[in-house]
Amino acid sequence: MVRFAVLLPLLLAGCGGAVAGTAVPDASVAAPLTRAVFGDLRSIDPCGMTAPDTFAGIGPARTLARTSMDDCTFAVTVQGQNVEIRIGLLLPESELAEDVTDVRSLPGNVRLVQKPETDEACERYLVLSDGLAVSAVADPQNSSVSLDRAQVCGVAEAGLTGVHRAATAGTITHWDPAPNSFVRLSPCSLVPGAELARRTGIAEKDTTLLPAEHQCRWGPAGSEQANVQLDFFVGKVVNDTTGTIPAPEDVAGRPTIVLLSQSDSVKVCNAYTDNIPYQLGIEDEIERAAVRVLLPGSDERDPCAIARDTAALAWPRLPAAGGN
Structure with missing residues (x-):
């Protein structure tokens, strides 16, 4: 919702009149982010949903072989060990577990939410203002790695933050499928x-x-x-x-x-x-x-x-x- 900074009437000394105020949009508040920023959902390239430098603060990242039309798998190196993240699956918010909880809010009335903590893969979701959710699931490539859960979940959260930045900037990538695709x-x-x-x-x-x-x-x-x-x-x-x-x-x-x-x-x-x-x-x-x-x-x-x-x-x- 756009806030307005309103100039309150000022009572001038020696004058009983008020100075008229003008509503001015607060540029620091982003407009609600909805599915419209993604364009045609069917033709999104899930490997082009994140900003190019999404994982730069964590470690080197590379794209793995495609297994889905709905998400992209990256291998991100964290302290010399690989964490795989599958990111991009779009879901209605109604498909999320009832017990998801908020991690933090992002500009555009967007929420980063999590499933309850378990010993399994770390699941996070980016929920847009109209209820469209983007999924990210991260887990170590090798089950015997010594990374703690916070490090693994950090990869998932970085991925979704990258999606948020790309969506806000309008840089989500699409492709043109063949006629018989x-x-x-x-x-x-x-x-x-x-x-x-x-x-x-x-x-x-x-x-x-x-x-x-x-x-x-x-x-x-x-x-x-x-x-x-x-x-x-x-x-x-x-x-x-x-x-x-x-x-x-x-x-x-x-x-x-x-x-x-x-x-x-x-x-x-x-x-x-x-x-x-x-x-x-x-x-x-x-x-x-x-x-x-x-x-x-x-x-x-x-x-x-x-x-x-x-x-x-x-x-x-x-x-x-x-x-x-």
């Missing part, structure tokens, strides 16, 4: 909600599309109830020499790898198919679409059957694999 699609639009509801029992209204439109979820987050996701992400060409990855199968005309993992409490099946090389890749990464089905361990249904059915609904709406 998955980036040009919205995953929620590829699966008819009513049909998915009929097959899974998940209410059509229980659909969450993340702001950058690379991830869609039907059902609640977490592992206590069934949910289905359709994500666009980045990976490397599979070159399995051990035989641990099953051979691709045909699903709606696209080669699709189907993988099941399970424990006593949860069953998860992923079905994914490849597309074109990822234009922003640095190690020959490619675009991928993946259906992920999660069922509680007590659910007797086959998650891979649901994954194949969901992929069969979505794949025909994708651009031809590797095509134009």
